[in-house]
């Protein structure tokens with residue numbers, strides 16, 4: 001058996017050019033595949049991290065309060081009690097925050113824009129520091145009352161700097177507009193879509209703007225240690241919160257701001273809780289993920305077809321010499337199955353070494369790109385919610401890619417050997433072709 | 434020794450072999466009958482294209498007859514599975530091909546050792562001893578680590594001889610084993626075969642043009658145009674060749 005391996009290795013070594021060509025091609029495709037997957041998962045990761053920190057938790061307990069049947073506010077009243085219960089019911093919890101939510105007009109001396117308003121308690125928000133890159137001022141500035149965090153884009157549009165004052169104007173349930181003047185405490189780097197539509201103020205400011213009670217907030221965001229736990233936690237909360245006497249809305253997998261119409265049409269009044277997950281809240285941008293996956297898939301498929309055709313060409317050119325060798329081995333008394341085993345081994349070795357080299361190169365490229373801190377074009381930034389390119393490599397999918405490519409190339413490269421092993425030894429020995 | 438006392442090791446009955454070249458059918462053998470008994474040292478002689486290689490290929494189980502029966506070691510080769518045929522080639526037959534057919538990526542030593550590895554009968558030390566002894570005998574002990582492409586035609590020929598003999602097969606088929614050798618080396622190889630034939634009773638069937646080689650044969654089968662002309666003794670054959678030559 002050792003001799004089988006020996007011949008296989010010798011074959012690879014003797015036909016160095018062919019080996020390098022094929023191995024190189026396999027390595028190239030693997031590297032490309034790894035980089036593409038890194039790009040795709042990296043974009044997905046970035047997008048999810050930004051979105052799940054800025055616009056949603058992994059699981060959210062939100063809801064609506066209706067004074068009359070037709071008037072709803074997206075708030076949770078008596079939230080400290082809810083948080084207490086959630087802490088008890090969800091041991092998977094990493095941390096929990098509560099955010100006020102609203103929709104306001106920001107007005108400066110030169111312009112105005114409509115944005116979503118988030119009320120945060122900066123001290124209680126470990127995630128937001130990781131996601132937001134502060135360009136000017138500091139996040140800690142938001143500890144003070146009546147301050148605001150803007151994104152670069154908005155600051156530019158409104159022509160304001162840290163220290164300047166802008167006015168927030170919000171329509172209330174009673175039909176009047178409440179206003180509050182806030183000082184710009186921090187300007188953060190854009191995070192794609194989010195930066196167009198969101199600003200953050202301290203919760204206290206949001207409460208006074210909407211004249212909410214201290215125990216009222218917009219929603220409670222739960223961050224779990226493991227995102228895979230989301231469905232379980234969501235299902236559990238539905239039960240325990242209902243059991244604790246809270247009214248729950250039917251499950252509706254959409255962002256909260258898409259639900260006003262439905263909620264206002266329903267007849268109930270008072271408080272109802274709504275339990276959603278991160279996918280629901282950012283469902284409106286999820287299609288970009290689907291598109292990204294589709295694109296990567298198509299690209300990978302095309303690449304694989306090209307490489308397979310290339311390998312077939314190269315190998316089948318070598319078939320003449322190969323066929324003679326197989327004929328000889330068979331004539332000496334080597335069984336067909338062992339001949340094939342030998343070539344399988346050769347192809348596997350080539351495939352494995354090729355993909356291994358490719359994976360290493362691909363990983364190096366990914367790390368290099370991450371280290372190079374490359375900015376992405378604005379259109380891309382809008383979707384991935386980050387201005388920087390970040391490639392994330394998933395060990396499982398790299399191994400999967402290696403196995404897949406090795407399997408493909410082995411299968412392809414075995415066809416000529418298989419045909420040769422089926423010939424009569426003498427035919428194979430004198431093969432001219 | 435009376436050859437008829439033992440069952441023949443090779444028995445060929447009414448064998449034909451046609452090569453199909455697209456539309457043209459080339460008849461290479463047209464009804465050959467022949468028997469070889471264990472311990473015989475047989476030469477097959479005939480002009481180029483008379484079918485010598487074709488006949489040896491059939492006996493060596495690397496090709497199949499178009500019609501007729503080829504029996505080797507008492508077994509009708511048509512009845513054997515591919516696996517059984519391969520085993521027959523490995524354990525019973527040693528074949529020296531006209532075009533050597535060495536494995537180019539293996540060294541001389543590894544080429545000769547290969548059939549022993551396939552047989553799995555000897556351990557490493559035994560294999561080494563057997564291979565080196567044979568290389569010694571064919572005068573290539575100093576070339577054990579060379580690759581075939583570093584050898585001359587004659588040297589490759591001798592590697593092929595060593596590879597065929599290494600398993601000590603019952604039956605050795607040699608297709609022009611001395612064609613690429615100078616007369617001294619050729620004589621040496623023939624002596625080696627003869628010695629094996631006498632000591633171990635190995636049966637040899639070789640094709641040749643060389644009258645000196647025929648000298649050593651028990652019998653010479655003359656082949657012409659795909660048919661057996663006659664079976665001559667060595668001296669008769671030599672006389673016939675001499676006549677034919679004038």
Ligand SMILES: Nc1ncnc2c1ncn2[C@@H]1O[C@H](COP(=O)(O)OP(=O)(O)OP(=O)(O)O)[C@@H](O)[C@H]1O
Pocket residue numbers: 430452453454459460461479480481482483484485486487488531
């Ligand atoms: N693979 C093949 N395809 C077609 N025809 C073949 C093939 N091999 C041999 N022949 C033909 O069969 C006949 C016998 O050939 P063979 O090789 O057996 O002759 P030979 O006696 O060995 O000749 P030489 O002394 O030149 O080796 C020849 O006419 C040859 O052209």
Ligand SMILES: [Mg+2]
Pocket residue numbers: 485486487531608
């Ligand atoms: Mg011939």
